[in-house]
Amino acid sequence: MAENLSRVLTERFPSGLEVLSDAPGDETVAVGEAVLLDAMTWLKGRPLDYAMLLDLTCLDERPLGRGFTMVYHLLSLSRNHRLRVKVALAADAPAVGSLTGLWKNADWLEREVYDMFGVQFTGHPDLRRILMYEGFEGHPLRKDYPLRKRQPRLKERTPDA
Amino acid sequence: MPERIAAEARRDSLLLNLGPSHPAMHGIIRVMVELQGEKILNAELEIGYLHRGFEKTCEAKTYFNLLPYTDRLNYVSPLLNNLAYAMAVEKMMGITVPERAQAIRVLMSELSRVSDHLTALGAMAMETGAFTVFLYMMKAREYLWDVIEWTTGARMTTSYIRVGGVRADLEPGTRERVALAVKETRQVLKDVHGLLDGNKIFLDRTRDVGVISREDAVSYGWTGPCLRSTGVYYDVRKARPYLIYDRLDFEVPLGERGDNFDRYFVRMLEMEQSLRIIEQVMAALPAGPARTETGIEPAEAIAGSRRKRELRPVRLSPTLEGSESGRYPGIVAPGASVAVPPKEETYTTMEGLISHFLFFMKGRGLHPPPGEVYASVEGGNGEVGFYIVSDGSDRPYRLHLRAPCFHLTAALEQMVRGALVADIIPTFGSLNMIGGELDR
Numbered sequence: 001m002a003e004n005l006s007r008v009l010t011e012r013f014p015s016g017l018e019v020l021s022d023a024p025g026d027e028t029v030a031v032g033e034a035v036l037l038d039a040m041t042w043l044k045g046r047p048l049d050y051a052m053l054l055d056l057t058c059l060d061e062r063p064l065g066r067g068f069t070m071v072y073h074l075l076s077l078s079r080n081h082r083l084r085v086k087v088a089l090a091a092d093a094p095a096v097g098s099l100t101g102l103w104k105n106a107d108w109l110e111r112e113v114y115d116m117f118g119v120q121f122t123g124h125p126d127l128r129r130i131l132m133y134e135g136f137e138g139h140p141l142r143k144d145y146p147l148r149k150r151q152p153r154l155k156e157r158t159p160d161a
Numbered sequence: 162m163p164e165r166i167a168a169e170a171r172r173d174s175l176l177l178n179l180g181p182s183h184p185a186m187h188g189i190i191r192v193m194v195e196l197q198g199e200k201i202l203n204a205e206l207e208i209g210y211l212h213r214g215f216e217k218t219c220e221a222k223t224y225f226n227l228l229p230y231t232d233r234l235n236y237v238s239p240l241l242n243n244l245a246y247a248m249a250v251e252k253m254m255g256i257t258v259p260e261r262a263q264a265i266r267v268l269m270s271e272l273s274r275v276s277d278h279l280t281a282l283g284a285m286a287m288e289t290g291a292f293t294v295f296l297y298m299m300k301a302r303e304y305l306w307d308v309i310e311w312t313t314g315a316r317m318t319t320s321y322i323r324v325g326g327v328r329a330d331l332e333p334g335t336r337e338r339v340a341l342a343v344k345e346t347r348q349v350l351k352d353v354h355g356l357l358d359g360n361k362i363f364l365d366r367t368r369d370v371g372v373i374s375r376e377d378a379v380s381y382g383w384t385g386p387c388l389r390s391t392g393v394y395y396d397v398r399k400a401r402p403y404l405i406y407d408r409l410d411f412e413v414p415l416g417e418r419g420d421n422f423d424r425y426f427v428r429m430l431e432m433e434q435s436l437r438i439i440e441q442v443m444a445a446l447p448a449g450p451a452r453t454e455t456g457i458e459p460a461e462a463i464a465g466s467r468r469k470r471e472l473r474p475v476r477l478s479p480t481l482e483g484s485e486s487g488r489y490p491g492i493v494a495p496g497a498s499v500a501v502p503p504k505e506e507t508y509t510t511m512e513g514l515i516s517h518f519l520f521f522m523k524g525r526g527l528h529p530p531p532g533e534v535y536a537s538v539e540g541g542n543g544e545v546g547f548y549i550v551s552d553g554s555d556r557p558y559r560l561h562l563r564a565p566c567f568h569l570t571a572a573l574e575q576m577v578r579g580a581l582v583a584d585i586i587p588t589f590g591s592l593n594m595i596g597g598e599l600d601r
Contacts, residue, residue, distance in 0.1 A: 025401070026534070026535070028533075051379050051380075052379050052380075052382055053382055054382060054544070054546070054563065055382075055535075055546060055548065055561070055563040057548060057561040059550060059558075059559050060559075064552070071533075071548065071561075073535060073546075073548070073563070077379065077393065077394075077395055080400050080401070082535075084533075084535065103380050103381075103382065104377065104380040104381045104382075104571070104572070104575075105380070105381045105382040105568045105571050105572075107571065108567065108568075108571040109567075116216075126165055128164070129209075130208065130209060131208065131209035131212040131600060131601075132209060132212070133209070140214060140217055141216060141217055145217075147217060147218075147221050
């Protein structure tokens, strides 16, 4: 299965896709940011049928000399298979295409990543903070955000404002 | 602030706010609805009131230290969170857990699952007016939590399932308590079936209310009983069996309509299957090693060990039960850097003290090799997954929780659109939103 999958993927996307790991249960592919939407659309459809976006998160790898990395976990219910897709992003002003057109939960998940890491999702209909509040400064899961940083006090809001 | 709904609202409609502190909002979440009469035109959710920076905190804690934080995610079934985390770290380090510990983990998982479902349905039933059901279910939950307390020493914040195994072996008397809990829970399930299944008030509030299609449920990333209520067969215990689930005989109940009633019914049937699993595990579980009831007092052992090594068994205080070296082979994987060294050795021998320090000193203890891992278990609400990235140090470089109810709650806006105000309550109740897990 694993060999088959990497062969299918590299045939379909000769450039912009690289198989990082084909250990059973931990298959990982790296996708170029430019082909992400194409690749995801294709992965979601037949024959691979990754119908569910299981999870979506981000890594701040700037201390390791890289930029940000988006990590998607896809699940195919019909084939009972999980796939991890990674997309490398720039270290400054990271941005990536939004998957809200493909999966409905991408809406909240991408908002969370925007909130926590400051990654911009182009094409997201309503990109704003979700767990943090309006007026929060910075993106807490970035490695350069101190653990015990204090936030400024918010101005008192009147009911009409 | 619910900005989107305020911007999109029609001029002749009414904006109504539910929460963040509203008794039916199970914790703290805010629902803003746009109403035309009693009909919901639009809805917007605001979450994050219980955000406490779980993932950020974990990056600053060692792999051993952060375990108690996982208790506080889904606080109704903390053992399942412990298990998901422990399994992720074990997968990274390549640790195989002893058979007995696996059986105990399955037992604890299923007890937690039943108590999780009881809490969800009890609250949902109460909000639809069935207060008796709530009381019955809480009664059954007390029997289950009694077993959990008897084994782990705590009702909710257990930290019992550890990397490499479990904290302590089962106490004498567990078997009787489990049997009693199973009997009482069965009786409650029977009573609740009788009270609710054909109850007109309950059916009116739940049947064909809060319907979600199979495609939408998959698209929202639903897992667990809520996904199965739409008829999709996906259960982590069956899809990628962990522990000893592949050797146990149980079924995965499916619904067909994806409405509130199906979510209720799937949970009811699942509890029966969980009770079956509990009985199978208890029947197959061999009696544990005999307890060292007698032993010299710790003070005597410490005093004696100053002159020569103490070889007689030492009686440990109740808070350290299970930490005796005699029990380690059955419940903890072998290996010096996996589990806390046995306590009586720490207190009575120099070598024990050194190995204790080596486990807890900065940069020592659990440190998985560099790499990334995703491991998941079937939690009360669905797939609880931990994605951990290690850089080889003793702290995770990045730890991310795949919280099942984040995905469930994301669908609520769509589910209540077009429904009536009163439908929000049972629909929201049937999703079993848990704030600790949703907001992390």
